[in-house]
Amino acid sequence: MRLTSYTNYALRILMVATMRQGELVTVHEVAETFGISKAHLVKCVHQLGLWGYLENVRGRNGGFRLAKPAETITVGEIVRKTEDDLNLVECFDAVTNTCPLIGICGLGKTFKKACSAFLEVLDSTTVADISANRREVLETLSPKWAEPRPRKRA
């Protein structure tokens, strides 16, 4: 039982964007800092832009920033969008199910309850919540990130 890297990257991107407080972040920076493939991040940043979570600015001094307040984005909504398959067991999907006990099985009901408890935690946590210890994280990631950066001329 594992979440996809895509989910993990999407949430890290939103967390970094929140912590950088409107300053443009580049994919290159995130890739270097986390040791993640740039190609995977580009896809993820693009998709988060299409969903309206990021504003993507093209060009030499481009990058991405949060497009809506971090307090309004829950971890749960991102996980639901990025995970292809939240069907913990085959019977969660009536189309592919082969078990004759669908609907009456105590095991299926237990898994549904456990999955709800899992998502409830994620639904009650916002991107602002996971970004609350901003200074500590930025200092760990890159000391430079914690300092105000000089504005580049366009």
Next chain:
Amino acid sequence: MRLTSYTNYALRILMVATMRQGELVTVHEVAETFGISKAHLVKCVHQLGLWGYLENVRGRNGGFRLAKPAETITVGEIVRKTEDDLNLVECFDAVTNTCPLIGICGLGKTFKKACSAFLEVLDSTTVADISANRREVLETLSPKWAEPRPRKRA
């Protein structure tokens, strides 16, 4: 995010064994009823025997039955044994982790909390609980299973 078929089969086997109340169940019956590969079930039944959950009786009139009261077996303990990987994200495993934020990341903490909420439901549910609607399930699976079966001579 999906549980393995192995987990799913292990719990179905324990559920059927509980419902059959000490009567020997064959792998063939379970395979036919659920439309599951016999080879997969054999492995699973063998392992559940090694762990002390099933008593496996060899021979022509052999089969398996529960080796301990269903009230004492939780769904959570089976899932922990059968799932190779309950590390929802890479940072749950300090050995394979590559993220520099391990230990201070709000996202990791949120996933840990969600995973605990998930397992808490499974830990508070026993195999007896998921087998409570015995008659309804047995009638659905196989009308014959719901009737007392004539004893075979050894």
